[in-house]
Amino acid sequence: MSLAQITEKIRNDAQKEADEILSKAKAQAGSITGKAEKECGEIKAGFDARFEAERPEIIKRGEIVANIDVSKMMLRAKRDLIDDVYRGALEKMKELxxxxxxxxxxxxxxxxxxxxxxxxxxxxxxxxxxxxxxxxxxxxxxxxxxxxxxxxxxxxxxxxxxxxxxxxxxxxxxxxxxxxxxxxxxxxxxxxxx
CATH class of the missing domain: 3.30.2320.30 (ATP synthase, E subunit, C-terminal)
Incomplete structure (x- = not known):
């Protein structure tokens, strides 16, 4: 066998081995990707289920906060109106x-x-x-x-x-x-x- 043939054989064997390693790596990557996608799907489904279960509570808390804010605004408006009454009384007293x-x-x-x-x-x-x-x-x-x-x-x-x-x-x-x-x-x- 000549040197060119030996070099060619080494190159072919190396290429064959590289193709096998690459094929195994792709298969392993596909398997890992499949597992990761499955886990992501399970996690997403878990979060979706948890969100659906907690959704009424989240909405209820939002309504409570909104009602508190409305009550604060109403109280402030009432307080301002009461203050206006007393300011008006002061003006009337000044104009006696x-x-x-x-x-x-x-x-x-x-x-x-x-x-x-x-x-x-x-x-x-x-x-x-x-x-x-x-x-x-x-x-x-x-x-x-x-x-x-x-x-x-x-x-x-x-x-x-x-x-x-x-x-x-x-x-x-x-x-x-x-x-x-x-x-x-x-x-x-x-x-x-x-």
């Missing part, structure tokens, strides 16, 4: 005619004065309570109240002060106290079905 305003303030002073020599602090934009009105109140009630030079950040009414003790009779404070006491009644009137 002079005689009703001063009559109301006089009644508040009657209930708030204890030592009869307190200082009356009014807001920056106070239109009706002035030194002349305080003097007329003093004359009618036997008190020695004085109008403070200091101004408070209030919309109306006054703060009665003696030393370190203050009685806040501002419109804001009166509405705050009223809101704390009567908010449940306001809610019942605004939202009768609630």
């Amino acid at each position: 005619p002079e005689d009703r305003y001063l009559s109301f303030c006089s009644a508040l002073l009657d209930g708030g004065v204890t030592a009869k020599d307190e200082e009356v602090v009014v807001g920056n934009g106070e239109k009706y309570i002035d030194a002349a009105w305080i003097d007329s109140y003093n004359s009618a009630h036997g008190t020695k109240l004085s109008l403070s030079d200091e101004k408070a950040g209030i919309s109306g009414g006054f703060i009665l002060r003696r030393g370190r003790i203050s009685v806040n009779c501002s419109w804001e404070m009166l509405l705050k106290v009223s809101q704390e006491k009567q908010e449940s009644d306001v809610v019942k009137r605004l939202f009768p079905s609630a």
